[in-house]
Amino acid sequence: MKVTGDQALVKKINKSIILHTIRMHSPISRAKVSEVTGLNKATVSNLVAELCGQQLVTEAGPGESSGGRKPLMLHFNEMAGSVIGIELRVKQLKAVLCNLGGGILHERDSVLENHDFPYVLGQMQQMISELIATAPPSHYGLVGIGVGVPGMVDEHGVVLFAPNLGWEMVDLRSILESAFAVPVTIDNEANAGAQGELNFGAARDVRHLLYISAGSGIGSGIIIGGELYKGARGYAGETGHMTIEAEGKPCSCGSRGCWELYASEKTYDNPGLSLPARTTTGLVKYALEGQPDTLSHFNSIGEYLGIGVTNLINSFNPELIVIGGALSEAEPWLGEPLRRVVAERTLPYHKQQLEITFSRLGSRGTMIGAGFSAVMHFLGNIRVTL
């Protein structure tokens, strides 16, 4: 979008800076906000007054004195409104009602019997309506809906292609926006998960994060400089179809040797493989008993995860890697081979300060992240780059 400078822009920038400073450091005094932002005390006072008028910030009594007048502590008003975060999975639909701070107020869950779009949409709309009914009264009410989808999503919220659902070119955003009359953000499931871990999970305050969602396929959410990197058309991170074996197994995408054929739940589909179960949850039970085929298979998945992760490290050089998705349940058996392979294969400069963890939000990360996208869309975020 074309943006020129005028005084309205200045005000928008500073107000946004102040709001997010309060949101991140709450409770905080006006004086402290002035100090950390570099803005003049008077400017902070004026804009805080407006934010209070908008109910986004509240005054919460005096704080501790540090040798002078007691500060008046400011809070980000998490309860000024609510959002709904939804995760659409292959066989399941999960949703939460959150406040503006990402706190979960209510949770819903349902099983999907098929992937027909009208059926899934109906389930989704019903779940949204139920959650709206449970929402506590607030100044803004429901301010947005965020959805995490297992597929490629363009910048307008159109689901271009979701192979596991059999969807193509579904304008989910427009449909939900006209149904509920609130802004809707649609994100790739891995991008949503990355935002969840970044703001509420294992990656708080990390600037450069790589989130790998390993489940029925593999997708990656990439955070650069504290912000989600969406790439050209909004669908960077389609890494599951990265070739790691030039002449490897043929893939449904038309290519060969795709990463997700070796390091996702797709590996369970090989009928020649001797496995006591064909789901991650099932296999985890056997792994706990030490079943050899299972242990060896998890070891293989871990190693192949390591190969793909190494490729991504070479391209993006993150500080932290978080493994999420259904396979993160198998952390005890995947962690060692994954870390071993990455250590063997990465360039020396990447090894420094590189950490690999597994998701901390577990199965909730994606929907919380999707909800957070809606929060940020409501609050706005404006930045200046030199």
Add this chain to the structure above:
Amino acid sequence: MKVTGDQALVKKINKSIILHTIRMHSPISRAKVSEVTGLNKATVSNLVAELCGQQLVTEAGPGESSGGRKPLMLHFNEMAGSVIGIELRVKQLKAVLCNLGGGILHERDSVLENHDFPYVLGQMQQMISELIATAPPSHYGLVGIGVGVPGMVDEHGVVLFAPNLGWEMVDLRSILESAFAVPVTIDNEANAGAQGELNFGAARDVRHLLYISAGSGIGSGIIIGGELYKGARGYAGETGHMTIEAEGKPCSCGSRGCWELYASEKTYDNPGLSLPARTTTGLVKYALEGQPDTLSHFNSIGEYLGIGVTNLINSFNPELIVIGGALSEAEPWLGEPLRRVVAERTLPYHKQQLEITFSRLGSRGTMIGAGFSAVMHFLGNIRVTL
């Protein structure tokens, strides 16, 4: 960097918008600038007056009338200063003196006998001094030096690691800045090449570009939204060590099956391979005569290039791919297998509107791009993101 809003910022933003509008659309009238930027006519007049005072913009007589008073055409003053762009290769040092519009004024070239840092630095400094001596008199004189280096460069211009030169942790920027007392920008060679093609070559006005530099190794320059994407620490695009064969050939980086072992000049090193020459230039001569081993080898390199390019397409989804570097000389033999493999392996959404070309600037792309980095550093570029 922390930026807050005030009137000085507004002015900086608008002045930058106006300057770059004139630079891109020159010659253009004040009225037209006001129209395309959305800024008020008075604002444009005031800031243009300042830019004229700074010698960055010049008035160049009246233009064609369109039914009213004739417009006073404005030019970006390319001759207000000059920059030096340098490409450091494994066996060669190349440099140009450019004006601010990327026009080449003088060119220098020298052979490197070894890679000892003091020797190379000496050669580079001598070349810079010679070019400075030939610079025409101008208002700002030499305003910067840009260098493209075959290796990883951090955000402070330190060459972290350049395997083909045997360099590690060389603070090239500081050294050159204190030697010549002008700002110096150090870029990875592929990033510089990408900027060259974007501004002056095969990729003008492309918003999402992937530039592949294939030579003694492989590196990638990634342009997202019209801007160079440098990643976390400034060294995104180290794609040569992407694994494309999980259990492939061992690489000096410690990993196996790295892309550049299959698709760069490194393939010539295999002594078991029957080849009539061991340089790209040499092989091109044989290929022109139809020598079978050569043709088959170029075919193989083309196919493997296609595999890695596909992986990058899946992650970045560019509009255009430009192949540069020494191997681009072999375009007639690489193009077909490369495009064929990409067409076979990419997801359908990437196939649409995806074009693959070879470098148009040839061996000059990198140094012109490096010089352009220095120009942009001098002019400044400030943006606001909503």
Add this chain to the structure above:
DNA sequence: AAAACTTTGTTTAACCAATATACAAAGTCA
């Protein structure tokens, strides 16, 4: 050729947000 209209670029006055400065309020410390 004169009058009416168009387009370009400048001048003027108004507006508005941030800022420095002064100041008031409310605390701590000796």
Add this chain to the structure above:
DNA sequence: TGACTTTGTATATTGGTTAAACAAAGTTTT
């Protein structure tokens, strides 16, 4: 009690954009 500190507000100033009027220099119509 009195000096000092810290917090937050009030006031005048600064400096940028802008709308509107205007001047200058064309073209088109009558």
